[in-house]
Amino acid sequence: MKNNRLSRFAIPYVIWMALFVVAPIIMVVIYAFSASVGGFTLDNFAKMGTYTVVFTRSFKLALIATAICVLIGYPVSYKMSKEGPRFQRLAMVLIMLPMWMNFLLRTYSWMAILENNGLLNQLFRKIGLITLYNNIFGTDISFFRMINTQGAVVLGMVYNYLPFMILPIYSVIVKLDHSLIEAARDLGANSVQVFRRVILPLSLPGVLSGITMVFVPSVSTFAISKMLGGGTEMLLGDLIEQQYMGGAYNPYLGAAISLVMMVIVVICMVVMNRFGEGEEQAVMM
DSSP states (O other): OHHHHHHHHHHHHHHHIIIIIHHHHHHHHHHHHHTTTTOOSSSSHHHHGHHHHHHHHHHHHHHHHHHHHHHHHHHHHHHHHSSHHHHHHHHHHHHHHHGGHHHHHHHHHHHHSSTTTTTTHHHHHTTHHHHHHHHHHHOSSOOOOOOSSSSHHHHHHHHHHHHHHHHHHHHHHHHHHHHHHHHHTTTTOOOHHIIIIIIIHHHHHHHHHHHHHHHHHHHHHHHHHHHHSSSOOOHHHHHHHHHHHHSSSOOHHHHHHHHHHHHHHHHHHHHHHHHHHHHHHHHHH
């Protein structure tokens, strides 16, 4: 009787999954293997070879942004876990505060900061940094070009997705069994050894979750690259949007690109999960 009641509660969830998860994926698969005139074809995948540069750029920038998020997020998470509850609550509010604003507004703010006459370039002029640069290198620039570059795109990715790295790592570290740390110290391990042999391996599930949560949206983003890259740094998200919304309307090619990207992301997630499980089992042994 109880199981039947639970199964009834699961019906809305099943309907939701079928309509908004399974059905779109099926449509992507059908379009990816369909021709504009109808029928089965693999030409959509063959055409993807002309966009190798876009694939390479997307994965390169996503990997760079993910690596930066790890380098910033892990120390921040570790520091938070060592502080008291009051500091942890305050730090959590500060980390989540930008997430309470609209995604586009957050990105627009960086456009105002990085543009040629933006806040940073105005600051550099006032402190004489641009004049000093011109004197040293013999140039005659009036601003540092920061907007519409790959660096600006990476900065936007890091700024928008860094909380997705900090939160899972912090959640894992703060819940670690302190008896394992105390046992390692009783056996003569110093702080560095405790971190390297106990804390870091046990926190890998959080790190891998953070990597997934940062890498996946970074490799498929289109708003950040369009706003901070100025359309000159096209990524996979821009390419897919162009096939559905732009002048080069070709939903079949867009579906093929989406399908390949989904497969690559799933493979990366499976590999990272297997790696995390192996590391955790090695520590326990």
